[in-house]
Amino acid sequence: MSLDDTNPVLYANRAACSLQLKKFLDAASDAKKATELDPCYPKGWGRLAAAYQEIDSWVAAIMAWQRAIAALPIENLTAGELKQKEQYEKGLKEAVMRQRKRQDEIDNGKEFHYIKERDYVGKKPADRARAMYPELRDKGMEGFASSGWVLYHANNEFTRGLETMNKGYAFKGANGEMLYQARTGVLDSFTNAIMRDKRVFYINNPKFLETYNLQLMSEAKTHGAWTEGGPVLIMEEAQERLRQKGWKAVRAALGITVRSWIMRAFFAAGITKDYGASVEWYTNAIDLLDRGRMVWRNVSQENRGVIFSNTFVRGVRSLRLESYLQAYSEDRGPNSKYPLTTLLEMAQEIAEDCLSDSPSRTVEYDPGFISSFYVYPWAEALAMIGYVKKEMAYFPGITEEDRFEYLSVASTSYVEAAKKLPDDDELHCWYAKIALEIYWELKSPLYATMAAANMVAESYPKMMRIWEHSSLAMGGRDKALAPALEYQRDMWPLIRNGALDIRDAILPPKHFYASDSKSEA
Missing domain, CATH: 1.25.40.10 (Tetratricopeptide repeat domain)
Structure with missing residues (x-):
């Protein structure tokens, strides 16, 4: 001042x-x-x-x-x-x-993903992926395009963080005050896990948040992280601290600060369902990262830290996408506090970033890394573009011509999103199913509808090996996929024997897709 x-x-x-x-x-x-x-x-x-x-x-x-x-x-x-x-x-x-x-x-x-461990031993997608490890390993490069690798490495990060956090303990200090002894690295592991694949995260202990908060305070104190102030103030103080103490101190402090904001955003969306607050925390993290990348653009990653890398920032932007969508879903319509145009811009920015930023040829990545930080963000961005166009197609005052255009772009975006993902990921199946429903809405010919229906049918048994008991499955995934599977099963024999021409537009018996599907992401 x-x-x-x-x-x-x-x-x-x-x-x-x-x-x-x-x-x-x-x-x-x-x-x-x-x-x-x-x-x-x-x-x-x-x-x-x-x-x-x-x-x-x-x-x-x-x-x-x-x-x-x-x-x-x-x-x-x-x-x-x-x-x-x-x-x-x-x-x-x-x-x-x-x-x-x-x-x-x-x-x-x-809380989100709150489970009783004994009820899901070996059933969680991450458990299934771990059981498939020998099979994936033996396939070599051929097995890299599997959601199993994504889950395997994401779950390794999450488990490492959980095990490290559980080693912390409370004790009395010399003056009788209660203190907490914790090892560092938990925030690194948790944030790495959810950026690789947030679906591995679950809570199986009612005291998880209490323990996490003690862990956070310990790591923040150890590394001198900022617990107050926004991106502008922190960047000012970080530059001053850099002059006084050097990169080692600043790198650690900024790392914990940014990662704590990411987890705060993740918990706001997953536990309190305060999606607006979640968007705010992610946005502050991105703002601080963007400022740091600008000020220290000529500083090596080794000095300024991995949080300023392209892949890390892309990971945070991808996490924000879903929270923004959820915030919009609570206030839908053309006059939402969370405009769809902003969601569209966010998604397009991620898609363009993935297109322009290729993985380094000199770095050896683990199986799953490229998928987690290049393929999956791109697919999610395309799906979000599809969602925005589909949602806008039903805004009041939209002409039939514009509605057709919006839905056409939406169907293409969902198909492209599905194709980006491994065919053993449930989202590959899910995005293809949404594309199929849009094709039905457009009264598209069989060559379009069957292409999407075949994607669902071919993916379904593969993805069930891993994702049979996922959160999406518990929310009614298989019931929602059933019409697509039935359509493919019924139409395919008729096409093969010549009873139907692929240029025909054949809709399912009832338009079950025309209402609920409009709000799906």
């Missing part, structure tokens, strides 16, 4: 600007500074609470709302103060409700 760094009003006003710009970490940092300069300043506490809510910090938001209310006069309030009190009490009520909901989900074991 160049004018007066002791004036709480200036910090609170800058926090208000950051809130408007949706820079919530910067808003929280400035609002907190305002409350430190003047603990009795209600607007400082109110803006701090508002910022905390946007980043899914409900306990902190509750405390800040309470302090904001307490800072107001008890009696003889002005009209402006009465309005503030009403706003703060409304915010407090919402924060209490959201925190209570979150705690209920944790207490009742409703």
Whole structure:
């Protein structure tokens, strides 16, 4: 703050600007500074609470709302103060409700991928992939194009992180205070795992989050990571720390900071279902990475760290795609707070990045790495482009001509997405199924519909070896795929014996695809 760094009003006003710009970490940092300069300043506490809510910090938001209310006069309030009190009490009520909901989900074991290990021994896709390891290894290069390798290495990262985290323990310090001893590397392993394939992540211990938070605090303290502030402030301080302490200190601190934000985003989407907060955390991570890549563009990866590599940044962008889609799904339509045009831009950026960035010929990659950081992000981006076009086709006021164009692009995008993926991945099957439904909607000829239906039929037995008991399967995947399989089974003999011409447009008996399928990703 160049004018007066002791004036709480200036910090609170800058926090208000950051809130408007949706820079919530910067808003929280400035609002907190305002409350430190003047603990009795209600607007400082109110803006701090508002910022905390946007980043899914409900306990902190509750405390800040309470302090904001307490800072107001008890009696003889002005009209402006009465309005503030009403706003703060409304915010407090919402924060209490959201925190209570979150705690209920944790207490009742409703976190994403929460499983009872004994019920799924050997059944999880990652377990199936591990069992296939000898087969995949013996196939050599031929076996590289399998989702089994992707899961195998993603699960190795996740298991390594879980085992390391579980070695941490609490103990009493010399003064009787409770301390926590933890090994480092857990955040590296967890983030590497979800960027390789987020489907390997699960929680099988009700105390997982409690242990994780202790682990996070330990690693942040060990490496001097930033626990406050947004990308702008952190980049300023990182450059100053670099001048004072060198790359070793800065590289570790930035690594933990960025990875903690990634996990915060992942948990916001997976546990509290606060997809807006998830998008915010991912966006802040990407913002910080982009700033670092610009400032240190001539610095080697060895010095600045792997977090600034193309593959790492692409991994974060891919994770954000799904959270943004989920945020849009809660507020669908042309006037959504999460515009489809933004999702389209994000997806196109990833697709273009994958097209222009080839793997290094001098680096030896493990089987699955290229798929995780090049093939899968590209496929997901294409599927998102398909989703956007399909969704826009049903917006009010769309002409039949435009609807046909949107759906045509959508079907092509889904087919391309399916073709990018290994044919033993359930998403290969799923994307082909969505393309088929769009072809039906377009009344496309058999040469188009059967191409998609054949992809589903040929993929299904292969993907069931690995993905039989996946989360998508538990959500009704096989029932949704059944019409495509039946269509392929019924049409194929008629085409072979000449009863049908591939130029004919043959629809299934009932248009089961015309409603629910429109919201699928």
